[in-house]
Amino acid sequence: MSQPKFQDHSLFQDKAFVNGQWVSASSGQTFSVHDPATGAIIGTCPEFSGTDVETTIQAAALAQEQFQFSDTRNRAAILVKWAQLMRENREDLAKLLVWENGKPLPEARGEIEYAASFLDWFAGEAIRSYGDVIQPGNPVNRAVTIRQPVGVCALITPWNFPAAMVTRKAGAAIAAGCAVVLKAPAETPLSALALAELSLRAGIPKGVFNVVTTQHKTPEVGKILTNSSIVRKISFTGSTRVGRLLMNQSSSTLKKLSMELGGLAPFIVFEDADIDEAVKGAINCKFRGSGQTCVCANFFLVHKTIYEAFTAKFIGRVKKFRPGNGFDAATTHGPLIHEAAVAKVMSHVEDAKSKGGLVAVGGNPMPELGSNFFQPTVIVNANSDMIFTHEETFGPLAGFIAFSDEPEAINIVNRADVGLAGYFFSKDVERCWRVAERLAVGMVGVNTGMISDPATPFGGIKQSGFGREGSKYALDEYTVIKTITFATGTRT
Numbered sequence: 222m223s224q225p226k227f228q229d230h231s232l233f234q235d236k237a238f239v240n241g242q243w244v245s246a247s248s249g250q251t252f253s254v255h256d257p258a259t260g261a262i263i264g265t266c267p268e269f270s271g272t273d274v275e276t277t278i279q280a281a282a283l284a285q286e287q288f289q290f291s292d293t294r295n296r297a298a299i300l301v302k303w304a305q306l307m308r309e310n311r312e313d314l315a316k317l318l319v320w321e322n323g324k325p326l327p328e329a330r331g332e333i334e335y336a337a338s339f340l341d342w343f344a345g346e347a348i349r350s351y352g353d354v355i356q357p358g359n360p361v362n363r364a365v366t367i368r369q370p371v372g373v374c375a376l377i378t379p380w381n382f383p384a385a386m387v388t389r390k391a392g393a394a395i396a397a398g399c400a401v402v403l404k405a406p407a408e409t410p411l412s413a414l415a416l417a418e419l420s421l422r423a424g425i426p427k428g429v430f431n432v433v434t435t436q437h438k439t440p441e442v443g444k445i446l447t448n449s450s451i452v453r454k455i456s457f458t459g460s461t462r463v464g465r466l467l468m469n470q471s472s473s474t475l476k477k478l479s480m481e482l483g484g485l486a487p488f489i490v491f492e493d494a495d496i497d498e499a500v501k502g503a504i505n506c507k508f509r510g511s512g513q514t515c516v517c518a519n520f521f522l523v524h525k526t527i528y529e530a531f532t533a534k535f536i537g538r539v540k541k542f543r544p545g546n547g548f549d550a551a552t553t554h555g556p557l558i559h560e561a562a563v564a565k566v567m568s569h570v571e572d573a574k575s576k577g578g579l580v581a582v583g584g585n586p587m588p589e590l591g592s593n594f595f596q597p598t599v600i601v602n603a604n605s606d607m608i609f610t611h612e613e614t615f616g617p618l619a620g621f622i623a624f625s626d627e628p629e630a631i632n633i634v635n636r637a638d639v640g641l642a643g644y645f646f647s648k649d650v651e652r653c654w655r656v657a658e659r660l661a662v663g664m665v666g667v668n669t670g671m672i673s674d675p676a677t678p679f680g681g682i683k684q685s686g687f688g689r690e691g692s693k694y695a696l697d698e699y700t701v702i703k704t705i706t707f708a709t710g711t712r713t
């Protein structure tokens with residue numbers, strides 16, 4: 222399928238979205254967006270410069286003046302409407318997502334629902350804002366705290382969840398009363414632009430939700446967003462390398478920051494686990510988005526007494542996978558995003574082989590399908606010197622290490638300098654609490670491989686970043702506390 226059929230062609234936008242208008246780059250330059258399955262050009266988007274982004278920031282600043290004092294019930298209503306429009310247009314949004322990202326259509330539909338559920342969640346949170354009443358040291362004073370919107374926010378999102386990362390950030394910012402400038406990823410800008418079209422229909426005021434696109438000028442645009450004294454907050458999801466750079470650049474204007482960065486999720490299977498449940502959890506966790514999910518398991522630790530039984534069942538499941546074009550109904554797993562991603566998985570496979578790993582399934586690119594496809598791969602006889610135990614693969618490679626006892630498994634996990642998610646399976650309740658509390662990560666899945674939910678805080682520790690998205694905590698990221706002290710008069 223070279224071009225999907227859309228019900229509503231106006232969701233396919235090829236301009237940036239500024240102050241409620243569709244605009245080109247001032248230079249007239251564009252960049253091409255590609256289908257990762259075929260390499261074909263899908264369309265073009267404006268190559269925004271720093272100057273174009275400055276104009277966008279000004280528009281957001283103007284909108285912010287009104288929006289920050291807007292009725293929170295109205296914010297909730299427009300978020301609910303936005304979610305409803307997403308669901309009404311689910312098929313078109315899902316097709317667009319498959320086309321630019323490559324994930325299979327059922328998975329893309331799941332992402333659209335996941336994305337819409339953030340808007341519902343934040344509609345609920347928009348109307349809940351609490352402060353404290355405090356008795357200051359001075360007995361004649363009384364103090365209260367209120368939460369206020371932080372101001373204009375820059376949101377920088379990745380290509381692996383082209384819709385859900387937009388709503389997870391923008392939903393929270395808008396609920397809190399902030400205008401946003403969203404910089405979409407060059408690989409998958411079209412989903413963000415389709416959401417912009419729906420935001421207009423939902424009644425989000427002009428200038429409150431802006432989407433800018435750029436490819437070659439990304440570093441220049443990043444500098445403008447981070448150096449701007451109008452932008453008060455950066456929320457970034459992406460690699461640790463870029464997160465560090467943005468944090469560094471933001472220091473000149475001392476912005477509030479949220480950083481959702483790379484992970485290295487371990488998946489531990491203890492000897493007392495339900496093996497079938499653990500295999501199911503492991504498959505779902507490892508191969509979501511063909512392994513291109515920041516909370517995907519990166520490597521497996523399986524107790525030596527169940528290693529053979531577990532890996533045999535896991536391998537049996539992987540052999541049934543059918544990689545292919547995401548629009549093909551038989552496809553279970555789509556392509557990787559680009560050739561560099563394929564090269565990275567290959568380098569992790571080669572490294573494992575050179576250190577004694579045995580390829581049980583896959584192990585190679587699939588040029589017969591296209592240059593971005595890699596075989597779902599399982600490596601057994603792995604050890605903790607292999608690179609995939611230190612560095613995120615972000616691809617369909619599952620390496621299995623046999624371990625002897627709980628402290629050994631925890632030590633292998635906790636030596637990492639990142640800590641986003643971790644998973645383990647065990648039927649021993651005491652062990653469940655003990656291990657969950659000892660793993661040095663921000664999120665733990667106990668007897669489950671799926672932990673993402675708008676109601677629960679999402680985020681990491683160490684070099685996986687800081688800040689929490691989703692949940693009741695997300696609005697803290699987009700608000701600041703103001704203390705108001707009242708003098709109550711002199712006491713006689």
Ligand SMILES: NC(=O)c1ccc[n+]([C@@H]2O[C@H](COP(=O)([O-])OP(=O)(O)OC[C@H]3O[C@@H](n4cnc5c(N)ncnc54)[C@H](O)[C@@H]3O)[C@@H](O)[C@H]2O)c1
Nearest residue numbers: 378379380405406440443458459460463481482483484515
């Ligand atoms: N923690 C999370 O929630 C999460 C989610 C998705 C991806 N990731 C991580 O992201 C990585 C893969 O995604 P990626 O390749 O898109 O990461 P990336 O860091 O290269 O890009 C992420 C975003 O940052 C932008 N960007 C890149 N350089 C920039 C600069 N100098 N200034 C401003 N913006 C810039 C990109 O255009 C994109 O929009 C993986 O390591 C993965 O774990 C983390």
Ligand SMILES: O=CCCC(=O)O
Nearest residue numbers: 381382514515516673
């Ligand atoms: O990859 C990043 C986000 C994944 C998720 O929300 O489950």
